Amino acid sequence: MGSLYLSRLSSEERNDLIKTLLKNQNYKCFICEEPIDLNIHSIDIDHVIPLKLGGKDDPSNFAITHYSCNRSKQDADLRIARILNKFNKITEKTLETKGQAPNLGDILKEYNGANYRLKFKIEGEVIKYSFSEIGDNKIYEARIYEDNLSGFKYFFGVFPIEYLYHDERINPRSIGKNIFKLIKEFFLKRPQLHISLGYIFSQSGSSEIKIFDGQHKAAAQILLNVRELPVRIFLNPNLDILLTANTNAGTTLRQIAFDKSVQRHLGSQLYIERVERYKKERGLPEDDYNFSEADLVKYFKGESKEMKKYILDSIRDWITHNPENKLKEFIDFGGRGKEKPLSYSTIEKTFYSFFIYRDTLHTPINYRLEEGENPRELEKQQILKLMNIIAEEIYIGKFDPDIGTYRIEHRIQKGENIPEDHLIAYRMSKEEIIYNWLKYIAQIIKNYFIMQGKPIDENKLFQYNFPEPLWDKIKIFIKNLKNLPIWVNKELSNTVFGGKQNYEYWQTIFETGKTPQGFQVLPKPINLMEMLQE
Ligand SMILES: [Zn+2]
Numbered sequence: 001m002g003s004l005y006l007s008r009l010s011s012e013e014r015n016d017l018i019k020t021l022l023k024n025q026n027y028k029c030f031i032c033e034e035p036i037d038l039n040i041h042s043i044d045i046d047h048v049i050p051l052k053l054g055g056k057d058d059p060s061n062f063a064i065t066h067y068s069c070n071r072s073k074q075d076a077d078l079r080i081a082r083i084l085n086k087f088n089k090i091t092e093k094t095l096e097t098k099g100q101a102p103n104l105g106d107i108l109k110e111y112n113g114a115n116y117r118l119k120f121k122i123e124g125e126v127i128k129y130s131f132s133e134i135g136d137n138k139i140y141e142a143r144i145y146e147d148n149l150s151g152f153k154y155f156f157g158v159f160p161i162e163y164l165y166h167d168e169r170i171n172p173r174s175i176g177k178n179i180f181k182l183i184k185e186f187f188l189k190r191p192q193l194h195i196s197l198g199y200i201f202s203q204s205g206s207s208e209i210k211i212f213d214g215q216h217k218a219a220a221q222i223l224l225n226v227r228e229l230p231v232r233i234f235l236n237p238n239l240d241i242l243l244t245a246n247t248n249a250g251t252t253l254r255q256i257a258f259d260k261s262v263q264r265h266l267g268s269q270l271y272i273e274r275v276e277r278y279k280k281e282r283g284l285p286e287d288d289y290n291f292s293e294a295d296l297v298k299y300f301k302g303e304s305k306e307m308k309k310y311i312l313d314s315i316r317d318w319i320t321h322n323p324e325n326k327l328k329e330f331i332d333f334g335g336r337g338k339e340k341p342l343s344y345s346t347i348e349k350t351f352y353s354f355f356i357y358r359d360t361l362h363t364p365i366n367y368r369l370e371e372g373e374n375p376r377e378l379e380k381q382q383i384l385k386l387m388n389i390i391a392e393e394i395y396i397g398k399f400d401p402d403i404g405t406y407r408i409e410h411r412i413q414k415g416e417n418i419p420e421d422h423l424i425a426y427r428m429s430k431e432e433i434i435y436n437w438l439k440y441i442a443q444i445i446k447n448y449f450i451m452q453g454k455p456i457d458e459n460k461l462f463q464y465n466f467p468e469p470l471w472d473k474i475k476i477f478i479k480n481l482k483n484l485p486i487w488v489n490k491e492l493s494n495t496v497f498g499g500k501q502n503y504e505y506w507q508t509i510f511e512t513g514k515t516p517q518g519f520q521v522l523p524k525p526i527n528l529m530e531m532l533q534e
Pocket residue numbers: 029030031032033034065066069
């Protein structure tokens with residue numbers, strides 16, 4: 001790749017260089033660390049440290065990779081690319097085994113951590129321990145401190161990862177690609193600022209050290225082959241209080257929620273970049289979009305999962321950040337805001353998860369684009385249109401950001417006068433509620449097409465052009481739904497609307513008119529035919 005040194009080699013010298021490098025690399029690809037066989041594989045010679053970052057253009061800075069690994073690498077620096085690739089591999093593995101991206105526990109397992117309980121003894125304000133199981137018999141001592149207000153006891157120490165475990169209960173989140181930034185930071189030798197938090201129980205004289213906070217930092221360092229980590233360890237904590245404290249630590253939650261829509265945006269950028277790369281590497285002209293999503297996924301084989309995600313990200317991102325999107329200003333991207341009725345995560349779990357087709361399309365990207373019948377274009381445009389209809393019917397000029405969402409039901413009980421329009425918007429936006437009524441919209445659309453005798457694939461609902469009469473029906477449904485008396489019934493504020501219910505709870509209410517406990521809250525079950533009458 002742009003090497004003067006390589007370009008000057010004769011083909012014999014080049015072959016010798018390849019042989020030497022391969023031998024030094026144990027006949028494995030520098031990035032994926034899987035075997036390379038010159039008879040079978042196409043390969044690349046590349047600079048480990050890119051020239052523009054000061055890498056040398058000589059054999060000391062060359063490495064051999066599979067051709068495809070180098071072309072799909074996720075960082076220009078091959079040393080970083082190798083670590084990111086490793087993380088991707090672990091992710092694929094856990095997606096397969098448990099259907100989820102990895103958490104710290106999976107990373108620990110991969111690096112032979114989480115093997116031993118810490119043995120210790122407590123003498124007054126001092127705790128003593130050693131790491132005998134891994135051959136370190138030194139007796140370490142740490143002072144035990146007491147938190148002034150909570151009375152929680154804790155100490156600090158540096159612990160081999162063999163003694164660290166992940167706490168899934170307090171920290172159930174898995175680790176996504178946002179760890180890449182952190183890996184790079186640490187790789188560039190920037191220090192860890194906040195240390196991980198853990199706890200032990202002292203009753204039996206030995207305990208697993210459970211890490212419940214700082215899993216990204218811990219995982220990033222472990223991936224960089226760090227074998228011991230600093231931890232603040234609570235001694236016999238009340239786990240419920242710890243759980244609450246961790247949940248309330250809004251910063252981390254805010255961070256995660258924020259990351260999500262940002263990640264979508266990044267995914268969308270990556271999609272654009274991949275499309276450009278595909279065209280370039282296949283020698284297609286600038287304006288040729290005669291290939292499909294499936295072609296792209298196939299071409300970037302080594303990372304087909306990522307590629308599929310980038311495709312979805314680009315759709316979500318287009319809708320979310322579209323300048324025409326009127327619902328946007330009612331969406332809280334920060335996670336725990338108190339002003340906006342919808343959270344971004346709710347939007348993902350409802351609109352995007354219901355209405356965006358999740359599989360890749362085999363039709364060319366520009367398929368029927370000029371006729372206005374391109375399936376993905378229709379899908380995006382029509383989801384956006386639905387959002388705008390909902391924004392107009394329920395939110396604009398009705399939901400008042402100054403009143404916000406903070407403890408609304410509580411404020412009603414205290415006698416505060418919340419305007420009805422505001423209350424309707426607030427209640428209809430609760431995730432478990434909107435989840436159910438948006439499903440009815442999908443049903444209305446389906447029924448409409450069936451009545452027209454049009455065969456449809458219901459997974460691709462929004463890829464069919466909705467005629468105006470269908471839009472009218474959707475509007476009428478939303479109007480009628482909004483007019484149900486339940487949304488303004490203030491007596492329900494400490495029962496039905498009092499806490500967070502699950503999806504099924506509201507499904508039952510809509511289907512029977514009663515709560516699962518048999519409490520009548522709607523005059524009668526929802527009847528879709530009636531809900532479509534003006
Ligand atoms: Zn490889």
